[in-house]
Amino acid sequence: MNGDIEKIMISEEQIAVKVKELGGILAEEYRDKNPLLICVLKGAIIFMADLIRQMDIRCEMDFMAVSSYGSGTESSGMVRILKDLDTSVQDRHVIVVEDIMDSGLTLSRLVELLRHREAASVKVVTLLNKPDRRKVEITPDYSGYDIPDEFVVGYGLDYAENYRNLPYIGVLKPEVYAK
Ligand SMILES: O=P(O)(O)OC[C@H]1O[C@H](OP(=O)(O)OP(=O)(O)O)[C@H](O)[C@@H]1O
Ligand code: HPA
Ligand SMILES: [Mg+2]
Numbered sequence: 001m002n003g004d005i006e007k008i009m010i011s012e013e014q015i016a017v018k019v020k021e022l023g024g025i026l027a028e029e030y031r032d033k034n035p036l037l038i039c040v041l042k043g044a045i046i047f048m049a050d051l052i053r054q055m056d057i058r059c060e061m062d063f064m065a066v067s068s069y070g071s072g073t074e075s076s077g078m079v080r081i082l083k084d085l086d087t088s089v090q091d092r093h094v095i096v097v098e099d100i101m102d103s104g105l106t107l108s109r110l111v112e113l114l115r116h117r118e119a120a121s122v123k124v125v126t127l128l129n130k131p132d133r134r135k136v137e138i139t140p141d142y143s144g145y146d147i148p149d150e151f152v153v154g155y156g157l158d159y160a161e162n163y164r165n166l167p168y169i170g171v172l173k174p175e176v177y178a179k
Contacts, residue, residue: 010169018144023054041065043099046156079109089119100128103135
């Protein structure tokens with residue numbers, strides 16, 4: 001696992017500081033709004049788990065699974081709903097929680113869907129943002145780190161379903177892709 005990593009881009013300590021900061025900002029903004037945090041499975045699960053514990057307010061969580069990447073490193077452009085929400089978003093203040101905004105396709109489709117379902121408000125929080133890769137016009141409402149156009153793994157992010165359990169954000173050695 002660790003041996004497959006070429007470099008650590010964002011350390012465990014840096015992530016913790018940023019997650020605490022984002023949690024504090026969201027708690028302030030959403031106090032008394034009982035927001036519904038939607039975790040976009042699977043990548044956002046680790047971020048969601050840490051973020052929600054840094055929000056000292058009443059809030060709820062739900063989960064959605066969508067897929068655009070399959071097992072590769074390029075978005076297919078199609079966003080399929082693999083698992084839908086259990087909760088109605090109608091008249092709810094929704095915060096979509098993501099690990100990364102890359103092409104922006106996943107989040108733009110998701111935000112559109114949640115607005116169509118008549119959420120009171122829809123905002124996006126992402127730990128990582130890759131603005132250079134955007135294919136649609138969308139900006140995260142809250143973002144942890146802007147990162148360069150490199151494929152990253154760890155802290156929920158996978159390559160072919162592996163490496164999600166690394167506690168930091170890293171870049172794989174090129175030979176890993178050749179396997
Ligand atoms: O901005 P985009 O180009 O749409 O890419 C971002 C999305 O792609 C990844 O998920 P993926 O669909 O690979 O599923 P996963 O979360 O289960 O890994 C990532 O977790 C985001 O959800
Ligand atoms: O850089 C990335 N790493 C892992 N999954 C991703 N999905 C979009 N971008 C990425
Ligand atoms: Mg994802």
